[in-house]
Amino acid sequence: MINLKQIEAFYWTLKLGTLQRAATQLFLTQSAVTKRLQELEKQACLPLFEGSGPKAHLSAKGAELLEACEGLIDSLARLDGLRGASRHTLRTVRMGLTELVTVTWFSDFAARVKAVHPEVALHPDVDLSASLQRKLLDGDLDLVVIPQDYVTPAMAAIDLQSVEFTWLAPASLALHARSLSLKELAQWPIIVQGTHSGITQRCEQLFARAGIEFNRVYGSNSLFALVALIRAGVGVSCLPRGLFGDEIRRGELQEMRLDTPPEPVNYQLAFLKHGHLGLTASLAELASQCAAAHTNR
The missing domain is CATH 1.10.10.10 (Winged helix-like DNA-binding domain superfamily/Winged helix DNA-binding domain)
Incomplete structure (x- = not known):
């Protein structure tokens, strides 16, 4: 049998x-x-x-x-x-996160999970989007929060949030309050993350479609390290607008207006089809609520 x-x-x-x-x-x-x-x-x-x-x-x-x-x-x-759920047996959920998710709404999500599912122990893994995609496909993670671009046919996914991006420059850079073309943007060094980063790949695709070469500066996989490099005058970079809104308002950074502004990035909660946990739906709902609450702040 x-x-x-x-x-x-x-x-x-x-x-x-x-x-x-x-x-x-x-x-x-x-x-x-x-x-x-x-x-x-x-x-x-x-x-x-x-x-x-x-x-x-x-x-x-x-x-x-x-x-x-x-x-x-x-x-x-x-x-x-x-x-x-009935016996409160401890269950481990291996969850992959990008840095952006980790420093924005993940702490609220972890608190909500602890309150609603005390039997669940979250094991977060913070990495770049491409690495999280690979780990999920390899069975090393149960859930991942990644940009929609990285969701494959082997995965099921639930929409969480749309994140606005903007080009940031040091406050000292003379931009003359006008809109720039992509060719003009390429005059400055473009600070990017590693090759497996979603931000890096989007920048590569943007300039490649326009047939424009640009000067890459591989700064760091940390968004905050990239901002420090911008402040230091190393170059400019495309980063999540909401994450650095305070720095923009204080005049520490300035936004660069482009003829074609960056498209928003849709983040999704993804898991393998037919291999998901029984509580995936509940965790997805909690994640959606926390992401929406952070977006609306």
């Missing part, structure tokens, strides 16, 4: 892409996962895979079984959520 351990091995191997990732997810050795897959195929009485090695793919029987497994895993996650 097919058992749950075999189903989990089959499901996570296909969802995460490799035996090693499935083994890590299930706290097993790779050989143990392989054995369970072999046992499952024997119980199914028909081959679940066609071909061998890296070129192996699901057979028709395998695809049918995967669909059934997805429904079962989803149901088990919901049951586990109900069990946790």
Whole structure:
């Protein structure tokens, strides 16, 4: 008879892409996962895979079984959520965050989760958007808050907030209160984060579409370090407007008006399809409330 351990091995191997990732997810050795897959195929009485090695793919029987497994895993996650809510069993939720989320509404979110779900322990992981995307796909995180651009077809996502960006320059820079073209903007050094940063990639795409070369200065992965470099006169940068509103009002930084202003960035709460936690909907609602409250301040 097919058992749950075999189903989990089959499901996570296909969802995460490799035996090693499935083994890590299930706290097993790779050989143990392989054995369970072999046992499952024997119980199914028909081959679940066609071909061998890296070129192996699901057979028709395998695809049918995967669909059934997805429904079962989803149901088990919901049951586990109900069990946790009734018994207050400690549950760990590995949540990936960008720096922007961490320094704005995450503290409110953590407090709300503690009040509504005392059985949940949040384990935050602060990183760049591309790294968070990879960690979620690899099964190292349960939830991530990332820009919509980084959400893949393997993920389900819920809208959280739209963040306005603006170009910031040192107060000493003579801008003459006029709107600048992208070519004029490129006259100054453009301070960016690392290559895996959403801000960096947006800047790259913006100038590439216009066919304009620009002088990159890789400052730091920290938004606040980038602002310090702007103040020091190193260059200009595109940053979240709301995060540095006080500095703009005090005259420590100045906004640069462009003919084409930066587009807002939509942030979403993302998780793997069919692999989500039973309490995902509740956490998503709390995150949405906290993000909206911060935006409306």
